[in-house]
Amino acid sequence: xxxxxxxxxxxxxxxxxxxxxxxxxxxxxxxxxxVAVVQFVKSGKWKTGERKLADHLGIEWHTLGDGFTWESTDxxxxxxxxxxxxxxTAAKLASGQYDLLILxxxxxxxxxxxxxVEEVVSALVARNPRTNVVLTGRDAPQEIIEIADTVTEMRKxxxxxxxxxxxxxxxxx
Numbered sequence: 685x686x687x688x689x690x691x692x693x694x695x696x697x698x699x700x701x702x703x704x705x706x707x708x709x710x711x712x713x714x715x716x717x718x719v720a721v722v723q724f725v726k727s728g729k730w731k732t733g734e735r736k737l738a739d740h741l742g743i744e745w746h747t748l749g750d751g752f753t754w755e756s757t758d759x760x761x762x763x764x765x766x767x768x769x770x771x772x773t774a775a776k777l778a779s780g781q782y783d784l785l786i787l788x789x790x791x792x793x794x795x796x797x798x799x800x801v802e803e804v805v806s807a808l809v810a811r812n813p814r815t816n817v818v819l820t821g822r823d824a825p826q827e828i829i830e831i832a833d834t835v836t837e838m839r840k841x842x843x844x845x846x847x848x849x850x851x852x853x854x855x856x857x
Contacts, residue, residue, distance in 0.1 A: 689783075689816040690833040691808055695791060695824035698838030699856075705786045705818040706734045712816070713741050717783035720744035720776060724769045724821075725789040732857040746772060749789070766798035773807075780812040791821030794828075801825045 692708070694701035712719045721738060726749050738745045748769035749762070770793055776785055793799045805827050808817060819828065829835050851857060 687813050689811070689814055691831060692816075692818045693824050693829060693832045693835045694818065694820045694838060695822060695829075695835065696837035696839050697822055698840040699843060700838050701820040701822075702734070702788050704836070704838075705788060705820050706737075708818050709734075709738070709743065709784065709786055710741075712784040713743055718781060719784045719786070720782050721746065721786040721788060722769055722773045722776070722790075723747045723749055723788040724766055724793045725749040733854060734857075748772065763796065763798045766793040766796070769793065770799040770804075774803075777807050777811040777815060777817070780814060782812075782815050784816045784818070787817060787819045789821040790819050791824050791828075794825055795821075795823050801827050804828060805831060 692705075694704050706721075709719055709721065721743065723746065726732075726747055735745055735747070737743075746769070749765055770790075773785070773787055773790070776782055790799075790804070794801045794804060808828070808831060811817065819832075824835070845851070
């Protein structure tokens, strides 16, 4: 019997994975859904436009990473934060309190071994039936792709950063 909720994945090396997920966040909120975002890698250092929007709309938001791994000064602490983000997420998946959960950059938590892929698969399959999930990040594991309902691969054809143009407010954050 099909579920009412869906699993969507935005993966690939192109820009727009999180941006697309935040579009779904806005649509869900506009439909009266209870929405939450868990960020696995990004730290609170960046004041992003999507976070400002979520705060304005009253969307629950958890920025639980400490930045990108290449910026980390303590990889054990980075891994512990990634694991904590997963613990928060697993509880939310099972709770029945959410119509939509955005798991931003969760693929890195699996890629770097902070969270076993099998554990994520199990929690997604056993999630509360009302809870739709959007996962983002490069290199989505095949096991996650197999259980997803919709998978989109963003492919970079060209990016301003390649010409030395740095991230801009309102475009990248």
